[in-house]
Amino acid sequence: MTIWKGVFPAVTTKLTENGKVDIDATKASIDRLIENGVSGVIVLPMLGENASMELDEREAIIRGAVEVANGRVPVLSGLAETTLMRAQANAKLYKSWGAQGLMVFPSLGYKTDDRETVAWYKGIASATDLPIMIYNNPIAYGVDCTVDVMRELVDTPEIVCIKEETGDVRRVTDLRIAFGERFSLFCGVDDLIVESCALGVTGWVSGMTNVWPAEAVKLFGLCQENEYPEARKLYQVLTPSFHLDVHVKLVQYIKLAEHLVYGAPEWVRAPRLPLVGDEREYVVSTIEKAIEDLKHL
Structure with a gap:
């Protein structure tokens, strides 16, 4: 069985100022990670503007990521669709383009109940042999893969991992009590990572790792080694920036942070727009303070 663990950044898709996919910049950022x-x-996570991408753009992004990774780490793709038929078809396409796993969203077009949610994930799993990470983000999508839902999916071998993003760290313990080690558990909230590690997550799907990959890997490693006093020092420096990961404009915020830290393009695809005014200044000041504080750790 596939066992994922460690830090898996949700990669931003780099764009040109006129909204075209910048494959070279995207590949360079993946290599840096x-x-x-x-x-x-x-x-192609939500942070990668998945829903804004055309199918040919998704193909270029997946193929480019697989090429630059060159077997060094697994490459997963977000799978975010409205209908089961389209999700099943694209799961097969993404595998043919080289994806080695899928992070599967709930349906983007309809808020499923528990029975429908189970059918959604079982239906996608039936169409692929790729390992699946369930993207559980009820705050954004209104669908919660609760312990009861996961109990209905426990016998689906393709489902190997849960990205836990309820914002309630107690869910980690509830899942461990119910299922032991059956599923890999990944924290999906940057400003809950130390708390989640203390309760037993084995992975982290992170937005701000795009900005500070070495620091995020160090933070996660300290937690896994139970070096919490040292981890808290780094966490306290990074947490104001990590709060940017849970805002509705996290795409704009994190892309601007990448731009400030290592010069990546900050451009986003409409209807998103680049930040301006006080909001932009807030993000800039938050990131600049973290840059300065990191020098003194």
Whole structure:
């Protein structure tokens, strides 16, 4: 069985100022992440503007990521669709383009109840032999893969991992009590990572790792080694920036942070727009303070 663990950044899709996919910049950012020690990469997450991408753009992004990873780490793709038929078809396509796993969203077009949620994930799993990470983010999508839902999915071998993003860290313990080690548990909330590690997550799907990959890998490693006093020092420096990961404009915030830290393009695809005014200044000041504080650790 596939066992994922470690830091898996949710990779931003780099764009030109006119909104075209910048494959070279995207591949360069993925290489930077791998060189700084991440354990896997996830392209086309929500943070990667998945829903805004055309199918040919998704193909270029997945193929480009697989090429630059070159077997060093697994490459997962977000799978975010409205209908089961489209999700099943694209799961097969993404595998043919080289994806080694899928992070599967709930349906983007309809808020499923528990029975429908189970059918959604079982239906996608039936169409692929790729390992699946369930993207459980009820705050954003209104669908919660609760312990009861996961109990209905426990006998689906393709489902190997849960990205836990309820914002309630108690869910980690509830899942461990119910299922032991059956599923890999990944924290999906940057400003809950130390708390989640203390309760037993084995992985982290992170937005701000795009900005500070070496620091995120170090933070996660300290937690896994139970070096919590040292981890808290780094966490306290990074947490104001990590709060940017849980805002509705996390795409704009994290892309601007990448731009400030290592010069990546900050451009986003409409209807998103680049930040301006006080909001932009807030993000800039938050990141600049973290840059300065990191020098003194």
